Amino acid sequence: MAATDALTTSPDAADAPLVVGGITLASRLVxxxxxxxxxxxxxxxxxxxxxxxxxxxVRRERLVNAAGENILDHLDATxxxxxxxxxxxxxxxxxxxxxxxxxxxxxxxxxxxxEWVKLEVLGDTKTLLPDPVGTLEAxxxxxxxxxxxxxxxxxxxxxxxxxxxxxxxxxMPAGSPIGSGQGVLNPNNLRICLEYLKDGDPSYPxxxxxxxxxxxxxxxxxxxxADGVLLNTAIAHAQDPIRMxxxxxxxxxxxxxxxxxxxxxxxxYATASSPDDGRIVRHG
Amino acid sequence: MTDSSPAETxxxxxxxxxxxxxxxxxxxxLVATLGFSGRPIAVELDGEVVPRPALAxxxxxxxxxxxxxxxxxxx
Numbered sequence: 001m002a003a004t005d006a007l008t009t010s011p012d013a014a015d016a017p018l019v020v021g022g023i024t025l026a027s028r029l030v031x032x033x034x035x036x037x038x039x040x041x042x043x044x045x046x047x048x049x050x051x052x053x054x055x056x057x058v059r060r061e062r063l064v065n066a067a068g069e070n071i072l073d074h075l076d077a078t079x080x081x082x083x084x085x086x087x088x089x090x091x092x093x094x095x096x097x098x099x100x101x102x103x104x105x106x107x108x109x110x111x112x113x114x115e116w117v118k119l120e121v122l123g124d125t126k127t128l129l130p131d132p133v134g135t136l137e138a139x140x141x142x143x144x145x146x147x148x149x150x151x152x153x154x155x156x157x158x159x160x161x162x163x164x165x166x167x168x169x170x171x172m173p174a175g176s177p178i179g180s181g182q183g184v185l186n187p188n189n190l191r192i193c194l195e196y197l198k199d200g201d202p203s204y205p206x207x208x209x210x211x212x213x214x215x216x217x218x219x220x221x222x223x224x225x226a227d228g229v230l231l232n233t234a235i236a237h238a239q240d241p242i243r244m245x246x247x248x249x250x251x252x253x254x255x256x257x258x259x260x261x262x263x264x265x266x267x268x269y270a271t272a273s274s275p276d277d278g279r280i281v282r283h284g
Numbered sequence: 285m286t287d288s289s290p291a292e293t294x295x296x297x298x299x300x301x302x303x304x305x306x307x308x309x310x311x312x313x314l315v316a317t318l319g320f321s322g323r324p325i326a327v328e329l330d331g332e333v334v335p336r337p338a339l340a341x342x343x344x345x346x347x348x349x350x351x352x353x354x355x356x357x358x359x
Contacts, residue, residue, distance in 0.1 A: 032359030042357065057358025060299040060351065061325055063318060071355050072324050087358050097331065101353050104326035104333045178359070210359075232359030 015260060018227050020053075020205045021148035021169040023081060023113060027051045028222070029252045030083065030207060032232025036241065039074040045235050045245040046080065053081040055118055055230065057088070058102045077109050083150065085118040090131070092138035095121045099142055117142060118172075118209075118230075119151045128178040132159045136166065143167035152209050155189035161196045164204065171197055172209035172230060175221060179233040181213030184220050194225045215244075215251035222255025223263065294346025305344050312339035315352065325354050 018025045031051040036042035046054060056071060075082070084102030089095040099117040106114035119142060121134035130153050142149050143166060150170040151163050160171045173193050176182035184190060190208065197206050205228065208221040212231040221229050229252060238244035291306040298314070305314060311327060311334060327334045328351040334342055 032357070034357040034359045036357065055359055056355040058326075058353050059356045061318075061320060061323075061354045063299055063301065063352075070324055071357055082355070084355065085358050097328070100333045101326045101328060101351070102355075104335060105324060105353070105355060108326070108336050109324065230359075 015256065016203070018205060019203065020150065020207075021113075021116065025053050025081065025228070027053070027249075027252070028228040028256060029218075029248060030055065030209075030228055030230040031235065031245075031248075032230070033071060033075065034232050035236035039069065039071065041241060042236075043074045045241050046075075048242055048249065049235065049245040050249040052079065053083055053113075055083045055085050055232070056102075057085055058098050058105070072109075077111050081113045081116070082106060082109070082111055083113065083116050083118050086120045086138075088122070089120060090122050090124075090134075092121055092134045092141065095119060095134070095138040096141050096145075099138075099147060100145075103147070113148070115146055116148045116150065116169075119149050119168075130154055130174070132156070135159075136162055139163055139166045139168050150207070155186055155193055157189060157192040157196050160193045164197055170205040170207055170227075172207045174210040175208050175217065176211030178210040180211055181234060182211050183213050183217035184208065184211070184224070187220065187224055190221070190224050190226070198225075212248075215247040218248055218251040219255035219258070222252055223258045225259055228252075294344065296344055296346065297349045299350070299352060305346070307346060308343050310340050311342040311344065311350070314344065314350070315339060318352070320352065323354070325352050327352055 018028050027050045029049055029051045030053045031046055031049050032055045033042055086095040086098045089098055102117060119138055121131050121138050123129045123131040135153055139149050139151050148169045150172055151168045152172050153159055153163055155173040160173055163171050175184040194206055197204050206226055207228040207230050208226045209230040212218055212234045218229045235241050235244045235248060291308055293304050294307045295302050296305045329342060330349055
């Protein structure tokens with residue numbers, strides 16, 4: 001019956017939406033707001049991507065030219081769930097501090113996601129790989145402080161499991177280093193992360209965060225069973241960011257549908273698509 | 285000194301830079317002086333977030349380290 005339903009309704013309608021920390025997201029793409037040439041281009045890319053959840057960073061206000069524009073002048077906080085990050089933090093202490101400032105900003109705005117944080121505790125400036133010890137410590141402290149923690153981590157399945165057990169609302173393994181455009185370097189680790197994190201808890205949200213270079217990277221992550229993909233540079237620094245935003249939107253949907261549809265197994269040898277019977281010629 | 289004397293000027297550190305402030309003046313006054321009234325900001329005083337409604341009641345004595353932050357583009 002389910003199959004008949006799927007044939008008579010939109011293929012997307014058969015999919016349950018992504019829910020993170022009790023909030024339902026219409027799109028499975030989370031898009032960053034950094035590195036765009038202009039604020040107008042950012043706004044257009046977000047619109048085209050179909051996302052309804054965007055990351056922002058917390059930084060010092062400029063004390064000169066303070067009347068200048070703010071990113072919130074270009075971001076409708078009622079349309080997009082704002083997800084403040086702790087980018088640039090290299091210790092649990094710093095990340096907790098920045099998370100609390102982000103929360104204060106969100107609370108003033110009165111957003112539904114006011115307790116959300118994208119936690120990053122970085123190990124070094126060259127790789128921007130996460131520091132697993134600091135990430136675990138900060139996750140524990142932020143969860144205790146009432147945060148909904150979406151945590152950037154490596155694709156290490158053991159660390160991923162530990163982060164979930166500490167109460168992270170979403171574990172977000174990296175496909176490859178931030179901004180590197182290398183895509184999903186280790187699909188097998190990602191498979192194991194997904195298996196571990198969803199064991200007995202299939203709706204637990206796992207979002208692949210970082211490393212996306214192009215649309216096929218998003219499709220692959222989604223085909224593997226990720227619940228969503230978070231990306232920024234791949235759109236912002238594409239030759240044509242708006243067109244790439246559309247590509248990412250379609251790749252995310254295509255990858256999700258392919259995951260739900262269930263791919264055929266890989267085989268070494270061919271299997272003919274046309275029938276053997278009724279051929280007018282014989283061979284072999 | 286009489287009551288009408290101007291308040292003593294002290295130094296606070298705002299976003300890493302020293303800045304004069306009137307002793308006993310409020311954080312809200314500092315925020316207004318900097319042009320951030322009504323703007324999306326969060327304020328931290330010596331490492332603790334001060335919720336916006338509390339800015340008016342937090343007085344500066346001098347030597348405080350203050351961070352005033354906002355959202356910017358990021359991934």
